[in-house]
Amino acid sequence: MSAPDVAEKLTSLAKRRGFVFPSSEIYGGAGATWDFGPLGVELKNNVKRAWWRDMVQLREDIVGLDGAILMHPKVWEASGHVENFxxxxxxxxxxxxxxxxxxxxxxxxxxxxxxxxxxxxxxxxxxxxxxxxxxxxxxxxLMFKTFVGPVEDTASVAWLRPETAQSIFVDFENVQQSSRKRIPFGIAQIGKAFRNEITPGNFIFRSREFEQMEMQYFTRPEDAPRVFEEWKARRREWHASLGIPAERLRFRDHAADERAHYAAAATDIQFEFPFGWQEMEGIHNRTDYDLRRHSEFSGKDLSYRDDVTNEKFIPYVVETSVGADRATYAFLCAAYDEEPDKEGVRVVLRLHRALAPYKVAVLPLSKNERLTPLAREVWAAVRPHAMSTYDETQAIGRRYRRQDEIGTPLCVTVDFDSLEDRAVTIRDRDSMAQVRVPIAELVPALQERLGA
Ligand SMILES: [Zn+2]
Known part of the structure; x- marks a missing residue:
C-alpha cells in the first residue's frame, strides 16, 4: 500500500463515513475550507480533550484561556504580524x-x-x-482583513487572528494575577486562527481556517533554553502516546535565517504524512519579544516582579503550537490499516481508544423483533458511560467491518442466547477476540477495556 494511496483512501473514507467534507460543497467548495462531520467532530474533540488533559488538567503550573478572535488592531502591529507575516x-x-x-x-x-x-x-x-x-x-x-462597524476605513480595520498566542500575551497580567501563578507557569489555549494561504492543500493539512492548540510557558530568561528542550521532548512523547509510531516522528531544527521574526530557537516536530515529512507542531523560544513589544505599544508595563527576590524582569516565553486539524489528520494517517481477510480486505482505523469517535457499537445479531428491544435496552445502558452507536442493518460481519473502518474499539453483540442468559458478546477491533459477559456487568467490562 503506497503512501499516496493512503492519502486518497483516507480522503474518500473521510467523506463517505462523515469525518470531513469540503465546506460549501454544493456551491463547488470555498477554497480549502473543511467541515468536520458527525465522526470528525468527535475525533477532533477527542484530540483537543487529550491535549487539554495533558497540558492543563494534569499540570500544576498551566492554566487555560479562551480569547476572542477579534482583537485591537494594535496587537498585530506590536506582534510584528502587520510588517512581517x-x-x-x-x-x-x-x-x-x-x-x-x-x-x-x-x-x-x-x-x-x-x-x-x-x-x-x-x-x-x-x-x-x-x-x-x-x-x-x-x-x-497572510492575515485576513475585515472592518469593525459600518464604515470600511483605516480606523475600523480588524484582523482575523493568524495565531491564538497573542491573546495569551495581552492577557498575561490578568491571568497571572487572577490565578496567582508564579513564574515559571504556562497559559494554554485552543481556538480558531486564519491565514490567507496562497496555496493551501493536502486535504486538511493546510487550510485557511484552522484550529490551534497553543501553550505559552513563561520563564526566567536564563531558564528558557532548558525549558525549550524539555517541551520538545514532552510534546513528541504526547504524539507517540496517542498512537503515532516513533519512526514517523522527528525533529527538524530551524536555521537562523528561516525562523519566525520573534523566535530565538525553533524546532518542528515533523510527522511522515503520505505526501512526505511535514511540520505537525512547532516549539519556539519566543524570548521576551512579545511581552516587551506589547509593553511598548500599549504603554502598560508587562514585566514581572519576583515576590521573593524582588527582581523585576520581562519573562521569556517557550511556545508549543500544534494544529488540531493537522494532528487529527496525522492520527488518521497513522491509524489507517488494511489486512487481507476471507471477504477480501479488512480496513481498520487503529485509532487510540481515547481518540476513537465511538468507543462502543451495539449490534443485534440480526434485525429481529425479539432482539431489538433487548439490544436497545443494552444501548441505553451503555450511552451514559461511553460515546456509542447502534446498527441493526445488514449482516453482522458487514457491520463489524463498518465499525472497524471508523475505528470503534469495541462491538457488543446481542444474540438469541442473550434472551435466555442475559449475556452479550464483546468483540475487540484489533484482536477480533470475543468474550461473553453478563449484561449486568457490561458497563464495567467495557470501561476496563477502554481504560476509562
Ligand atoms: Zn505562466
Whole structure:
C-alpha cells in the first residue's frame, strides 16, 4: 500500500463515513475550507480533550484561556504580524498564475537566494506556461482583513487572528494575577486562527481556517533554553502516546535565517504524512519579544516582579503550537490499516481508544423483533458511560467491518442466547477476540477495556 494511496483512501473514507467534507460543497467548495462531520467532530474533540488533559488538567503550573478572535488592531502591529507575516509571492507575466516562491522548481534554493538578496528569476520558467516572465517576489500578508462597524476605513480595520498566542500575551497580567501563578507557569489555549494561504492543500493539512492548540510557558530568561528542550521532548512523547509510531516522528531544527521574526530557537516536530515529512507542531523560544513589544505599544508595563527576590524582569516565553486539524489528520494517517481477510480486505482505523469517535457499537445479531428491544435496552445502558452507536442493518460481519473502518474499539453483540442468559458478546477491533459477559456487568467490562 503506497503512501499516496493512503492519502486518497483516507480522503474518500473521510467523506463517505462523515469525518470531513469540503465546506460549501454544493456551491463547488470555498477554497480549502473543511467541515468536520458527525465522526470528525468527535475525533477532533477527542484530540483537543487529550491535549487539554495533558497540558492543563494534569499540570500544576498551566492554566487555560479562551480569547476572542477579534482583537485591537494594535496587537498585530506590536506582534510584528502587520510588517512581517508575509510570504514571497511571484506572478507570471504571461499566464498570470501566482506562486509562493518556495513552490517553484528548486524553490528552497530560490528562497535562500531571496533571503540573501541575490535572487534572479530570469532563467526560471513558469511551471504552468513555461515562459520566463516571473515577477520579482512581493511580500503578501497572510492575515485576513475585515472592518469593525459600518464604515470600511483605516480606523475600523480588524484582523482575523493568524495565531491564538497573542491573546495569551495581552492577557498575561490578568491571568497571572487572577490565578496567582508564579513564574515559571504556562497559559494554554485552543481556538480558531486564519491565514490567507496562497496555496493551501493536502486535504486538511493546510487550510485557511484552522484550529490551534497553543501553550505559552513563561520563564526566567536564563531558564528558557532548558525549558525549550524539555517541551520538545514532552510534546513528541504526547504524539507517540496517542498512537503515532516513533519512526514517523522527528525533529527538524530551524536555521537562523528561516525562523519566525520573534523566535530565538525553533524546532518542528515533523510527522511522515503520505505526501512526505511535514511540520505537525512547532516549539519556539519566543524570548521576551512579545511581552516587551506589547509593553511598548500599549504603554502598560508587562514585566514581572519576583515576590521573593524582588527582581523585576520581562519573562521569556517557550511556545508549543500544534494544529488540531493537522494532528487529527496525522492520527488518521497513522491509524489507517488494511489486512487481507476471507471477504477480501479488512480496513481498520487503529485509532487510540481515547481518540476513537465511538468507543462502543451495539449490534443485534440480526434485525429481529425479539432482539431489538433487548439490544436497545443494552444501548441505553451503555450511552451514559461511553460515546456509542447502534446498527441493526445488514449482516453482522458487514457491520463489524463498518465499525472497524471508523475505528470503534469495541462491538457488543446481542444474540438469541442473550434472551435466555442475559449475556452479550464483546468483540475487540484489533484482536477480533470475543468474550461473553453478563449484561449486568457490561458497563464495567467495557470501561476496563477502554481504560476509562
Ligand atoms: Zn505562466
Amino acid at each position: 508575509t510570504d514571497p509571492l511571484v506572478e507570471c507575466g504571461n499566464c498570470r498564475k501566482r506562486y509562493r516562491l518556495d513552490e517553484l522548481p528548486d524553490g528552497e534554493r530560490l528562497t535562500e537566494a531571496w533571503r540573501a538578496k541575490t535572487l534572479d528569476l530570469a532563467s526560471t520558467a513558469c511551471p504552468n506556461c513555461g515562459q520566463k516572465k516571473l515577477s520579482e517576489p512581493r511580500r503578501f500578508n
